[in-house]
Amino acid sequence: MAWRFGPSGIHGKGVFADRALDPRAALFRVHGDLVPWSRVSQRGYQVWRDWYVEPAARSPSRILNHACQPSCEVTARLDIRARRRIAPGEELTIDYASVVLWEPWRMACACGQEGCRGEVRAWGRSPEEVRARYPMPLFSFVERGRVPPGLPGPLREAAARAAGPPGARGRGSPGRRGAGTGTPPGPA
Numbered sequence: 001m002a003w004r005f006g007p008s009g010i011h012g013k014g015v016f017a018d019r020a021l022d023p024r025a026a027l028f029r030v031h032g033d034l035v036p037w038s039r040v041s042q043r044g045y046q047v048w049r050d051w052y053v054e055p056a057a058r059s060p061s062r063i064l065n066h067a068c069q070p071s072c073e074v075t076a077r078l079d080i081r082a083r084r085r086i087a088p089g090e091e092l093t094i095d096y097a098s099v100v101l102w103e104p105w106r107m108a109c110a111c112g113q114e115g116c117r118g119e120v121r122a123w124g125r126s127p128e129e130v131r132a133r134y135p136m137p138l139f140s141f142v143e144r145g146r147v148p149p150g151l152p153g154p155l156r157e158a159a160a161r162a163a164g165p166p167g168a169r170g171r172g173s174p175g176r177r178g179a180g181t182g183t184p185p186g187p188a
């Protein structure tokens with residue numbers, strides 16, 4: 001493993017590099033159950049309108065904190081990888097905007113980084129220069145009726161169904177990290 005858990009300067013518990021990482025180094029995959037919005041916790045990763053991956057207990061993807069200039073990014077296959085060179089001991093973070101499709105979502109941020117947005121919003125409500133930094137999210141593929149290559153089995157099947165006829169799709173939904181009031185989410 002290239003990571004460990006530890007106390008975070010951003011919020012609660014975090015995930016940290018335990019060795020130097022190169023840009024694009026693969027870290028871990030977001031793995032867990034595919035659940036509808038009615039069953040997702042604040043830790044879910046939205047994969048399309050009504051559906052989320054709820055990370056398994058003790059999965060590092062459950063603990064990753066948000067930062068406005070994150071060290072890591074989420075690919076359309078739900079792999080977490082380094083965005084840049086990461087020093088040993090540095091916190092691994094992602095931009096929560098890249099895992100929230102539901103547009104009313106918002107979360108106050110005090111990550112303290114240069115360029116902190118103060119309030120993090122859903123992907124479609126985030127500034128274009130923010131979106132341009134990251135890989136296209138899985139939900140953007142699905143919204144366009146496509147399924148990204150290399151998606152793990154059950155997710156691929158469900159994505160293919162979701163990307164099907166528009167009538168088969170649900171509506172927007174609440175979910176990940178609730179309505180995002182106040183502080184960023186921390187470990188359960």
Ligand SMILES: [Zn+2]
Nearest residue numbers: 068109111116
């Ligand atoms: Zn911030």
